[in-house]
Amino acid sequence: xxxxxxxxxxxxxxxxxxxxxxxxxxxxxxxxxxxxxxxxxxxxxxxxxxxxxxxxxxxxxxxxxxxxxxxxxxxxxxxxxxxxxxxxxxxxxxxxxxxxxxxxxxxxxxxxxxxxxxxxxxxxxxxxxxxxxxxxxxxxxxxxxxxxxxxxxxxxxxxxxxxxxxxxxxxxxxxxxxxxxxxxxxxxxxxxxxxxxxxxxxxxxxxxxxxxxxxxxxxxxxxxxxxxxxxxxxxxxxxxxxxxxxxxxxxxxxxxxxxxxxxxxxxxxxxxxxxxxxxxxxxxxxxxxxxxxxxxxxxxxxxxxxxxxxxxxxxxxxxxxxxxxxxxxxxxxxxxxxxxxxxxxxxxxxx
Amino acid sequence: xxxxxxxxxxxxxxxxxxxxxxxxxxxxxxxxxxxxxxxxxxxxxxxxxxxxxxxxxxxxxxxxxxxxxxxxxxxxxxxxxxxxxxxxxxxxxxxxxxxxxxxxxxxxxxxxxxxxxxxxxxxxxxxxxxxxxxxxxxxxxxxxxxxxxxxxxxxxxxxxxxxxxxxxxxxxxxxxxxxxxxxxxxxxxxxxxxxxxxxxxxxxxxxxxxxxxxxxxxxxxxxxxxxxxxxxxxxxxxxxxxxxxxxxxxxxxxxxxxxxxxxxxxxxxxxxxxxxxxxxxxxxxxxxxxxxxxxxxxxxxxxxxxxxxxxxxxxxxxxxxxxxxxxxxxxxxxxxxxxxxxxxxxxxxxx
Numbered sequence: 001x002x003x004x005x006x007x008x009x010x011x012x013x014x015x016x017x018x019x020x021x022x023x024x025x026x027x028x029x030x031x032x033x034x035x036x037x038x039x040x041x042x043x044x045x046x047x048x049x050x051x052x053x054x055x056x057x058x059x060x061x062x063x064x065x066x067x068x069x070x071x072x073x074x075x076x077x078x079x080x081x082x083x084x085x086x087x088x089x090x091x092x093x094x095x096x097x098x099x100x101x102x103x104x105x106x107x108x109x110x111x112x113x114x115x116x117x118x119x120x121x122x123x124x125x126x127x128x129x130x131x132x133x134x135x136x137x138x139x140x141x142x143x144x145x146x147x148x149x150x151x152x153x154x155x156x157x158x159x160x161x162x163x164x165x166x167x168x169x170x171x172x173x174x175x176x177x178x179x180x181x182x183x184x185x186x187x188x189x190x191x192x193x194x195x196x197x198x199x200x201x202x203x204x205x206x207x208x209x210x211x212x213x214x215x216x217x218x219x220x221x222x223x224x225x226x227x228x229x230x231x232x233x234x235x236x237x238x239x240x241x242x243x244x245x246x247x248x249x250x251x252x253x254x255x256x257x258x259x260x261x262x263x264x265x266x267x268x269x270x271x272x273x274x275x276x277x278x279x280x281x282x283x284x285x286x287x288x289x290x291x292x293x294x295x296x297x298x299x300x301x302x303x304x305x306x307x308x309x310x311x312x313x314x315x316x317x318x319x320x321x322x323x324x325x326x327x328x329x330x331x332x333x334x335x336x337x338x339x340x341x342x343x344x345x346x347x348x349x350x351x
Numbered sequence: 352x353x354x355x356x357x358x359x360x361x362x363x364x365x366x367x368x369x370x371x372x373x374x375x376x377x378x379x380x381x382x383x384x385x386x387x388x389x390x391x392x393x394x395x396x397x398x399x400x401x402x403x404x405x406x407x408x409x410x411x412x413x414x415x416x417x418x419x420x421x422x423x424x425x426x427x428x429x430x431x432x433x434x435x436x437x438x439x440x441x442x443x444x445x446x447x448x449x450x451x452x453x454x455x456x457x458x459x460x461x462x463x464x465x466x467x468x469x470x471x472x473x474x475x476x477x478x479x480x481x482x483x484x485x486x487x488x489x490x491x492x493x494x495x496x497x498x499x500x501x502x503x504x505x506x507x508x509x510x511x512x513x514x515x516x517x518x519x520x521x522x523x524x525x526x527x528x529x530x531x532x533x534x535x536x537x538x539x540x541x542x543x544x545x546x547x548x549x550x551x552x553x554x555x556x557x558x559x560x561x562x563x564x565x566x567x568x569x570x571x572x573x574x575x576x577x578x579x580x581x582x583x584x585x586x587x588x589x590x591x592x593x594x595x596x597x598x599x600x601x602x603x604x605x606x607x608x609x610x611x612x613x614x615x616x617x618x619x620x621x622x623x624x625x626x627x628x629x630x631x632x633x634x635x636x637x638x639x640x641x642x643x644x645x646x647x648x649x650x651x652x653x654x655x656x657x658x659x660x661x662x663x664x665x666x667x668x669x670x671x672x673x674x675x676x677x678x679x680x681x682x683x684x685x686x687x688x689x690x691x692x693x694x695x696x697x698x699x700x701x702x
Binding site for chain 1: 584595651653
């Protein structure tokens with residue numbers, strides 16, 4: 001039985017030591033469900049390996065605190081070990097330290113000043129269709145109803161508002177095949193991407209301010225492919241571009257922008273995920289910001305806050321882990337940061 | 352037994368109907384060897400599935416007439432069939448019509464005005480290391496000694512002098528990986544090939560005249576590749592270029608030229624084959640040109656004439672087949688062209 005009365009640092013180590021690589025979260029989900037079900041002030045639901053627990057105090061506001069239970073594959077970095085102020089191990093920063101903070105709050109704040117929904121979900125580190133939050137949002141959207149959400153992704157204890165959207169598109173240039181010994185009978189599609197690359201090189205990325213936070217867009221080739229054989233003039237060349245767009249644009253607006261940049265070329269869209277506005281102008285977010293302190297900054301990468309945003313729930317990223325250590329073999333988390341994070345959220349939910 | 356006394360058109364059909372896809376030339380090589388061995392005026396040698404037959408009359412000059420026995424894979428185009436003036440079937444143009452002409456000359460000209468070496472070889476349509484001419488040149492270079500060679504590749508009855516050389520090289524641009532959400536921390540190698548493509552687009556190909564024939568060079572990208580993942584700024588992009596160079600340049604000079612074009616970039620050479628000078632200024636070649644007629648033109652593609660050139664034997668391409676039909680399912684050869692070719696060579700060797 002997971003002991004939620006122990007110090008948050010020890011609790012972090014305890015759940016790091018329950019291996020939970022994506023798809024293998026059952027043991028940890030069982031332990032979390034069992035520990036939360038034992039708490040009389042919480043209603044607990046489960047969907048697959050995701051666990052959702054709620055207070056039901058009839059407060060004017062409801063906030064949501066979420067963390068994923070899964071980790072990237074273990075890389076000979078379990079069990080956890082402490083060295084000085086650092087706890088080493090797979091998932092320490094991304095994001096079991098944040099999960100431990102949430103579990104501690106669930107256990108130790110039976111009567112928060114706002115109703116709280118705690119969400120612990122599976123399969124964040126892998127393809128979107130297996131993501132537990134996607135599944136819960138589809139099957140039980142009412143479980144996720146809230147006025148504001150905190151996603152405990154590693155942010156080094158900073159508030160990172162919203163997230164940028166992302167889309168990928170193929171820009172295709174066509175030509176005409178010919179034997180390379182008589183190349184003038186063909187039209188070389190690889191040569192033909194020069195103006196596409198020129199537009200990318202000349203591209204000036206927007207730095208828009210959205211809800212008070214400055215974002216930083218980017219439009220980049222992430223792949224290029226072309227070629228038929230070593231003696232053939234290629235008749236097709238495809239540049240795959242990735243547009244990271246600030247959350248003041250919808251996917252449709254972002255697609256339109258990409259079409260405009262590559263006007264005159266065939267553009268086909270491969271996939272897209274919307275951004276999420278930071279939502280820091282909402283009163284409950286302001287209270288959160290005041291409790292946590294620091295200057296909120298824009299989240300440039302894409303995270304699951306976008307899923308909350310899609311449900312109409314403003315959300316921020318905030319967690320004690322270090323984002324630069326995520327997915328690394330030498331991953332660790334600062335133990336004082338975990339304590340600090342617990343204290344800040346406790347302050348927010350009780351003051 | 353292959354009947355070399357029959358009309359050259361019928362002989363062509365007969366050898367087309369002995370299937371001889373590269374690697375499977377034994378039946379045809381056996382038939383050719385048997386038929387030539389029966390001729391008292393010829394000395395016959397064999398290496399693998401290649402057959403070499405020579406007159407030994409002590410003439411002042413020796414000429415060589417060569418053709419490959421193999422074909423590309425059969426594509427439901429055997430046995431051969433005649434429609435009007437056309438003989439359809441796998442290998443008709445490339446190059447059993449030429450082989451038939453050579454066999455007819457071997458059989459019907461016991462005392463040519465120049466000593467003649469007839470070479471029938473295997474595996475021309477596949478990788479160079481299996482090429483029968485490569486093998487004979489390595490194991491029995493004396494068999495190929497001659498003052499002039501005619502390679503009976505399909506040229507539509509025109510003399511095509513020499514051949515252009517070819518080399519391939521990778522031009523590599525490096526960058527620095529970064530997450531595409533924070534692309535400004537990286538250096539995009541795909542964007543970085545823009546100047547490489549600009550040089551290719553601005554490239555002005557030489558049209559040098561070599562031994563009286565005008566060649567036409569070409570420098571082209573034949574492939575491009577780059578990309579790590581859909582969310583990563585690529586740190587490497589490689590443009591594979593193919594330089595087709597006129598036979599006034601050696602491979603070393605051609606490589607130097609490519610290095611100069613892409614100065615400032617990493618260039619690594621993948622493979623190369625030398626060109627061959629047309630050699631039409633040689634007296635024996637002039638006699639050949641006079642006998643065959645027409646205006647010789649430059650051969651732009653690479654052919655085995657380069658192997659003769661490497662042995663110090665000037666060589667031209669000349670054959671009754673149509674080069675545009677080679678390797679096509681609907682391959683055919685014009686029957687009158689075969690007769691015309693036999694007549695021209697007969698003229699050359701007897702007048």
